[in-house]
Amino acid sequence: MDTKDNHSLPSDDTTRLAETNSPNTADPGEITGSTTDPASTTSPTYTGITEEFNTENIQAVQVGSVLKNRFVLEEMLGRGGMGVVYKAQDMRKVEAMDRDPYIAVKVLSKDFQANPDSFIALQRETKKAQQLAHPNIVTVYDFDRDGPNVYMTMELLQGEPLDHLIRRIRPSALPAQEALSIIEQMSRALAYAHSENIVHSDFKPGNVFLTSKNVVKVVDFGIARAAKGSDRVVEDATIFDPGSLGALTPTYASCEMLEYGTPDPRDDVYGLAVVAYELLAGSHPFKRKPATYARDLGMKPERPKEISKEVWQAISHGLEFERENRTINATHFLQEMSGPRVGRDSRFPKWAYPLSLAAGLLMAIALVTVLFFGQGEDQPEIELEDTSTLAEEQRTHIEDLLEVAEVHGLVGRFIEPSGSSAYDAYQQVLALHENNKQAWEGLHNLGDQLVVAINKLLDDGKQDQAEILISRGLEKLPQHEGLKALRQTF
Numbered sequence: 001m002d003t004k005d006n007h008s009l010p011s012d013d014t015t016r017l018a019e020t021n022s023p024n025t026a027d028p029g030e031i032t033g034s035t036t037d038p039a040s041t042t043s044p045t046y047t048g049i050t051e052e053f054n055t056e057n058i059q060a061v062q063v064g065s066v067l068k069n070r071f072v073l074e075e076m077l078g079r080g081g082m083g084v085v086y087k088a089q090d091m092r093k094v095e096a097m098d099r100d101p102y103i104a105v106k107v108l109s110k111d112f113q114a115n116p117d118s119f120i121a122l123q124r125e126t127k128k129a130q131q132l133a134h135p136n137i138v139t140v141y142d143f144d145r146d147g148p149n150v151y152m153t154m155e156l157l158q159g160e161p162l163d164h165l166i167r168r169i170r171p172s173a174l175p176a177q178e179a180l181s182i183i184e185q186m187s188r189a190l191a192y193a194h195s196e197n198i199v200h201s202d203f204k205p206g207n208v209f210l211t212s213k214n215v216v217k218v219v220d221f222g223i224a225r226a227a228k229g230s231d232r233v234v235e236d237a238t239i240f241d242p243g244s245l246g247a248l249t250p251t252y253a254s255c256e257m258l259e260y261g262t263p264d265p266r267d268d269v270y271g272l273a274v275v276a277y278e279l280l281a282g283s284h285p286f287k288r289k290p291a292t293y294a295r296d297l298g299m300k301p302e303r304p305k306e307i308s309k310e311v312w313q314a315i316s317h318g319l320e321f322e323r324e325n326r327t328i329n330a331t332h333f334l335q336e337m338s339g340p341r342v343g344r345d346s347r348f349p350k351w352a353y354p355l356s357l358a359a360g361l362l363m364a365i366a367l368v369t370v371l372f373f374g375q376g377e378d379q380p381e382i383e384l385e386d387t388s389t390l391a392e393e394q395r396t397h398i399e400d401l402l403e404v405a406e407v408h409g410l411v412g413r414f415i416e417p418s419g420s421s422a423y424d425a426y427q428q429v430l431a432l433h434e435n436n437k438q439a440w441e442g443l444h445n446l447g448d449q450l451v452v453a454i455n456k457l458l459d460d461g462k463q464d465q466a467e468i469l470i471s472r473g474l475e476k477l478p479q480h481e482g483l484k485a486l487r488q489t490f
Contacts, residue, residue: 061107067146071105071153078161083108087156103141104157108150126152128198129221134412136189138209138219154219158212163205166278173282176306182208183276185216187337190272190330191410193221194265201263203271204252205278213460250290256323258292265329272330273318280304280311285319295321311337334410384437394432401429402438414446414453415476422446423476447473447480454486 063086065073075087086105093101126143133139141153162182165174173179186208193200200207200221209217250258254270257263270291277285285301286294301319303312314336320326327333387395405425408414415423423446429439450473457466467490473483 106152134192136185138217162208171282179279187334189218194329199263203268204249255291266326269318269327385435447477451482
């Protein structure tokens with residue numbers, strides 16, 4: 001790393017904590033949890049917690065320990081500043097003769113456990129994380145404590161963290177298609193979280209896990225915001241201290257995060273763009289310098305070889321130093337990665353899924369034919385229309401609904417949840433404009449995407465889930481040929 005400048009740089013991939021005495025600290029009302037020093041408060045709420053969380057009372061947790069008379073810690077999987085992750089056997093699952101009784105348990109660090117402010121803040125943030133039901137976000141089961149020991153339970157993953165992969169192949173880059181698949185999955189995870197008004201706040205390769213089946217899982221949503229600050233520096237770690245709420249990793253943090261700004265989806269986009277660049281180029285866009293240093297030095301990232309104009313423009317937009325110039329959220333990052341589109345055609349990013357030949361043919365047909373959802377062969381074809389002939393107010397309303405449908409599709413809400421999916425948004429369009437071309441084509445594309453998802457479930461041996469998705473898909477799209485063909489296979 002080149003350090004011949006006037007900046008003193010932190011160590012590589014260090015997680016640093018926000019300081020309470022910054023004049024630019026975000027308004028307390030915008031931050032989850034109290035920022036009051038619990039040692040100085042007279043609130044009775046903290047009294048019992050403070051006594052129980054006295055560091056002198058914290059007992060060591062290790063392999064062989066049992067939490068809540070339920071979780072037997074069998075193997076240490078990883079250690080960081082936030083705590084230690086164990087493979088654990090859930091005795092309730094054992095009693096129920098579950099074939100897979102194993103889960104992951106993250107036991108949080110002593111610095112965290114000793115502070116009641118952090119406990120309360122993390123409990124609130126964990127509740128938010130539990131709402132994030134998405135295939136690219138790790139499933140969080142519960143947040144609890146056994147005496148002074150604070151822990152979280154979550155799904156057990158097989159594979160490796162993305163930061164390990166990046167270090168292993170550095171200075172080489174991943175093959176473009178492999179990298180784009182990972183970027184797409186990370187983007188979908190963040191896009192879904194942003195649609196639920198949740199900001200990750202510490203997005204980095206260490207918080208991304210690549211399973212043995214090449215499925216991306218983003219972890220630790222909201223935990224960084226529940227952290228306690230410290231000036232200590234530890235590589236690849238989040239450290240907790242009786243300072244202030246807020247944690248960040250300088251090499252992946254936006255300028256606003258480094259300058260104590262209020263958390264915003266555009267902060268996640270900056271981290272996402274940095275990781276995307278690393279995967280495609282094999283190096284950090286700013287030679288591992290924090291955003292504020294790179295900005296002050298006038299640094300500009302070099303365009304990696306063999307990537308498309310659209311992908312480069314999307315990453316460059318995400319790497320903007322100023323928040324107002326940066327991509328507004330991960331959904332828009334996904335859209336930009338797909339390149340320019342005519343109107344609101346609800347197409348998905350062209351690199352979004354590794355399509356099977358059959359699904360690829362269906363997508364090609366969708367681009368050159370008009371779908372007819374009628375019953376029977378003798379019904380006349382529908383003459384599809386765009387919105388150009390509609391009154392301005394109606395056209396604006398319909399285009400807004402088409403945008404909603406597209407966002408739902410980008411985050412994987414094809415037909416569910418009921419009332420808040422791409423399918424429902426397209427139906428609202430058709431209720432206003434029954435021959436709307438983009439809505440009918442969007443519905444057909446939803447069917448194609450369901451076919452892709454079903455084929456992937458079948459490839460993974462998840463036949464029961466595939467059958468359920470086929471049934472649900474046909475309930476919504478009974479005339480979709482791909483779904484009907486899959487039904488025939490059962």
